[in-house]
Amino acid sequence: MSTLVFLEHDGSSIPKGALGVLSKAASLDSDSAAALVGSGVRELAPEAARFGAARVFVAEDPQLEAPLPQTRVDVLSRLVQEQGFDTVLFAASVLAADVAGGLSARLDAGLNWDLGDLVIENGELVGKRSAFGDTILVDVGWTTTPRIGLIRSGSFDPAEQSSAGEVIDVDVAIEDFSTAAALVARDQEEQAGPSIEEADILVSGGRGLGSPEAFSLLEELAAALGGAVASTRAVVDSGWYPYPTQVGQTGKVVSPKLYIGCGISGAIQHKVGMQTSQTIVSINKDPHAPIFDFSDLGVVGDLHEIVPKLTELVKARRG
Amino acid sequence: MKIAVCVKEVPDAGPARRMDPDTLRADRSGDRSLNPFDLNAIEAGLRLKDAAGDGEVVLVCMGPDRALESMRRGLGMGADRAVLITDEAAAGSDLVATSYVLARALEREGADIVLFGQQASDSDGAVLWSAVADRLRMPVISQIAEFDVADGRVIAKRQTEFGYDRISAPLPAVLAVSDAVNEPRFPSLKGIMSAKKKPQDVLSLADIGVEPDRAGTAGSRTTVSALSPPPSRGDMQKIEDDGSGAEKIMEFLLERKLV
Missing domain, CATH: 3.40.50.1220 (TPP-binding domain)
Known part of the structure; x- marks a missing residue:
């Protein structure tokens, strides 16, 4: 297996969910790599190393600053083809789902979503997915590589480990249609009153x-x-x-x-x-x-x- | 303005939803209807056409031939035309195959806006629009809570994990709307009466130029290998409120020492 994990970020940190998927990938494949895509994201590379990335591919470009999916499909599709990754994993999010869907079409690569676990059975990667409102557990697989998996939120906890975390710069080439959609504004709402995360x-x-x-x-x-x-x-x-x-x-x-x-x-x-x-x-x-x-x-x-x-x-x- | 709305026929919600243990696919033998999330996309399309003053709303679906019956609900709401891609060779299509077939069908339509609902209620999938947009090389905006179209551009507000983003894109574009974007209208009696008479094209894969190895199982890249019961939550009770619902909840909370 050669696995690439897409790490979403908010510019200053990587969410727990993405680090959890990276740690899981590292447990299945000690040579797992991570992709950081954005503008000014190089400083997040040590965090990726701390949770299991043997290599961290950093794609830096002003065109990648807005957290929009299509430019990320351009970066990842090229990276997967050049480096020959056979598995690409995402922690589910609004952005990650759009990136994974676009990447699936671009590479004609199978995508399984809502995976709660990943296991190796008889040498093959198998995804565990609950379906129909979790009334049934389905084993899903891929018939070709690269395989793409979207992991359900909260499935894996980040596990600290010391990985090499070699930083590798990625050449960025963006398709014309990928920058057609543009971010106009971000409205981030501030917390008011007691946090629902702390209430019993x-x-x-x-x-x-x-x-x-x-x-x-x-x-x-x-x-x-x-x-x-x-x-x-x-x-x-x-x-x-x-x-x-x-x-x-x-x-x-x-x-x-x-x-x-x-x-x-x-x-x-x-x-x-x-x-x-x-x-x-x-x-x-x-x-x-x-x-x-x-x-x-x-x-x-x-x-x-x-x-x-x-x-x-x-x-x-x-x- | 020409608007294409991609819709899916799904099993009716309720306890009957199940996987067929023989085919490892969704059981399609029960009652069927339009994916409820697609009604928001149809409504959004109808409002765009009304605001523009002219245009056409086309429903595009891949599915079994009887999906046409479900599509008539959309025609009854006011959509102008239905296009159903149906072919035995398309059965079992996954995302790679489905996005390819839909993209070929949409290319024939040349719509200014391609609309999707926020997810499929049967597979919980929320990735198709992005795959279709990539194949059509069009901009995509998903999870849209509000949007406006003016001067050949769309500006949309969408929710992410970090709050709301406003995104602008030129047409043609692929848009996936959330179920908060509008309240879908019910088909009027007149709408229902006229639905059957509206143009309904039933096309095969060959009709839209899809090679047989790009659809169905042959064109798919994922498999389902086994089904098993999910991990249990333990004892669960479900009761009908007969006027004592609040008391029953109180007893339960006391039992578990939660009050």
């Missing part, structure tokens, strides 16, 4: 609340329980609740002692952000909501009736 109890609301006003029901329950209020991407994108409260793939990954999901269907993007919660209780009108497949207690019913009653019961208990 989270009361979380999705589009099933019906209106932004219904969040007040959740705020009252969270206050009674001594917890915080979280949300889903759908309600954040709709402007009902602030982005720092969002749980899921593009939000925060939380594992509180208790997670109460109200009006949340349990789409995969949300699930990856909360499935490691110790206890999950969910309330939803739709008996087929996927969240019931991973709830310790699921209640099919109207949250607008159940939540206020539960708040009163908790208050009465606490006196």
Whole structure:
């Protein structure tokens, strides 16, 4: 195996998820390499070495500064072909999914996504992927190389090790169409109030609340329980609740002692952000909501009736 | 303005979704409907056409021939035309094969905007637009929460792990919209009545110039080798609220010493 791991970064650090995938790759192939693509990213190379990269390919160019996928497809496709990598791995993210999809088409390379684990069976790389709302575990493989894999968030923890981390500069050649899309602005929202990552109890609301006003029901329950209020991407994108409260793939990954999901269907993007919660209780009108497949207690019913009653019961208990 | 919306037929949501243990593919024997996330893409296309004052919204799908029935929902919402690529040789197509077939079909259409929904509800895939854009050599913007088209450009707001990005791109472009971008309309009775009469092209791989070894299993690069039950969460209970739902939750929380 000769593996390349794409390392996403925010300009100053590499997310834990990407480092986790790198450590996993290093455990399967001690000669694993990492790719850092951007502008001013060379200083992140030692971090890659610390978590398992034998070689770090650094592609630096002002055209790579904006975190957009198509320029990264240009860089990676060339790198994979020149260096002969047979496996390219990504920690799932908005950017990584777009890069992986483009790379798959550019190289006619098979892409398996949402992988929770990677193993070698009979000398072949096999991906473990849960499907249909995690009701089934599927073994997936590749018929040709290079193979591309997108790893589900939180699957692997970074493991420190001393790797050579030899830094190798990459020549950058960008296709015309790859720079057609341009970043105009980034709005990074600041955290307000207590962080949902630190709360032991989270009361979380999705589009099933019906209106932004219904969040007040959740705020009252969270206050009674001594917890915080979280949300889903759908309600954040709709402007009902602030982005720092969002749980899921593009939000925060939380594992509180208790997670109460109200009006949340349990789409995969949300699930990856909360499935490691110790206890999950969910309330939803739709008996087929996927969240019931991973709830310790699921209640099919109207949250607008159940939540206020539960708040009163908790208050009465606490006196 | 010409808008192509890529859609997929999927098994109906609910407990029936399953993999076929013999073929190791999704079981397609049950009820089928349009991928719900595609309804947002169709709605976005219809609004673009309305805003432009003229144009055409074309639904493009690869799937079994009966997918045409599911596509009629999109026609009922107001789309003008359906193009279905159906061929036995296309069965079992993975991302590499599907993106190739769709790109060939889209080249024939020459749309100004190619729209996708945010994911397929059956495979949870969220990578097809990017592969199609690469094959078409067009700019791509995904995870779009809001967007505007003016003067031959699109400007879109999209959510990432770090907040919101605003991205601008010239047309033609490939756009993948999130399910927060709009509220899809329901087909009107008149829409449903007229859907059957709208142009519906059913094309084979040969019709769109796809070589047989570029589609289906032959054109795919990934395999499914085994199915097994997922790791269990332990005891799970699901109850119907009969008026005592709050009490039941309270008892459960007390049992687990969470209150």
